[in-house]
Amino acid sequence: MTAPEKKVKDRVKKILDKIGAYYFFPATGYGGRKGVPDIIACYKGKFFGIECKAGKNKPTKLQQHELDKIENAGGCAIVFTDTTESIDLERQFLGNKKDMSHWALQNIS
Numbered sequence: 001m002t003a004p005e006k007k008v009k010d011r012v013k014k015i016l017d018k019i020g021a022y023y024f025f026p027a028t029g030y031g032g033r034k035g036v037p038d039i040i041a042c043y044k045g046k047f048f049g050i051e052c053k054a055g056k057n058k059p060t061k062l063q064q065h066e067l068d069k070i071e072n073a074g075g076c077a078i079v080f081t082d083t084t085e086s087i088d089l090e091r092q093f094l095g096n097k098k099d100m101s102h103w104a105l106q107n108i109s
Contacts, residue, residue, distance in 0.1 A: 004054030035062035
């Protein structure tokens, strides 16, 4: 059986593959940094940190701190959930004219 969060990561991976983005899943265990987003991506010169969550799960304080640091450094921090529409992530990457910066983080309470 596939874990719910893995299904979310697989959805993101499919989108990133479709648009041709560079991405990787950073190590968080021994030697890795705790709290970093699940997926680090780059597309057309823009840095993205994507935290994947399933169900009612939300980023931990440490994960939120890392997402905030990405935003403060000029990158884009995204929380992608099992209810997030795939088209919203594609728009974020493809530079839709609608400003969607920080779109997912604004809805976390």
